Amino acid sequence: MELKVEGLRFHFDTRPVFAGFSVALAPGITWLRGANGKGKTTLLKLLAGALAPAAGSIAMNGVDSARAPLAYRLSSFYCGGESPDLPWLTVTEWIDLHLALYPATRGQALKAQLAAFGIMDVLSQALTTLSLGQHKKLQLALALALPVTLLLIDEPFNGLDAAGMAYLREELEQRAAARETCIVLTSHLDPQLSVACVLDLDTYVWPGVRT
Numbered sequence: 001m002e003l004k005v006e007g008l009r010f011h012f013d014t015r016p017v018f019a020g021f022s023v024a025l026a027p028g029i030t031w032l033r034g035a036n037g038k039g040k041t042t043l044l045k046l047l048a049g050a051l052a053p054a055a056g057s058i059a060m061n062g063v064d065s066a067r068a069p070l071a072y073r074l075s076s077f078y079c080g081g082e083s084p085d086l087p088w089l090t091v092t093e094w095i096d097l098h099l100a101l102y103p104a105t106r107g108q109a110l111k112a113q114l115a116a117f118g119i120m121d122v123l124s125q126a127l128t129t130l131s132l133g134q135h136k137k138l139q140l141a142l143a144l145a146l147p148v149t150l151l152l153i154d155e156p157f158n159g160l161d162a163a164g165m166a167y168l169r170e171e172l173e174q175r176a177a178a179r180e181t182c183i184v185l186t187s188h189l190d191p192q193l194s195v196a197c198v199l200d201l202d203t204y205v206w207p208g209v210r211t
């Protein structure tokens with residue numbers, strides 16, 4: 001399992017965010033750091049195939065995110081913190097949408113994650129009625145149940161209660177030890193996990209830029 005980014009360029013309108021960014025990531029946990037606005041969330045979304053690079057390439061085990069977008073996206077998942085603005089869906093319906101996108105997901109695995117995060121009782125609620133922490137737990141439960149090899153998690157511990165944090169820490173450590181999944185997570189604070197790689201956007205040396 002290897003994630004390879006080469007010469008990545010991306011901009012919002014005229015604002016450049018990445019101007020020739022390259023990195024290779026092995027399985028295990030990568031801690032993506034950087035000051036506010038440096039591009040951490042943007043990079044996670046690019047790595048998830050949710051945003052398209054203007055130039056350069058992103059490939060997972062040789063599967064290119066631009067040339068084989070569907071295959072690429074089947075193996076990756078971006079777990080953000082924002083609440084989806086879909087007031088007409090119940091939690092179960094939102095889960096079903098994702099199960100349709102990732103058909104190889106095991107229902108039992110998902111149930112086990114929802115139970116472990118203690119949110120089985122919110123399944124029939126409207127999605128928009130969930131609290132911040134419940135939203136986070138729902139997205140994390142899904143992320144941990146999907147059969148993906150690349151997990152991109154924005155601020156995984158934000159909004160979680162103590163039990164949720166302890167459970168998530170255990171799950172991420174187990175996955176990191178199995179060395180089958182690349183987990184890239186952002187965190188302003190030390191995530192206190194067995195981190196294999198620290199990727200710091202504040203100190204990244206851009207090609208052609210003298211320090």
Ligand SMILES: Nc1ncnc2c1ncn2[C@@H]1O[C@H](COP(=O)(O)OP(=O)(O)OP(=O)(O)O)[C@@H](O)[C@H]1O
Nearest residue numbers: 012013015017034035036037038039040041042043
């Ligand atoms: N949809 C958008 N349109 C225009 N500019 C955007 C958009 N989303 C992000 N940006 C800009 O792109 C840059 C990178 O944003 P991003 O959210 O990736 O930063 P971040 O490192 O995750 O920040 P934070 O630590 O505050 O969460 C910022 O300058 C931001 O203002």
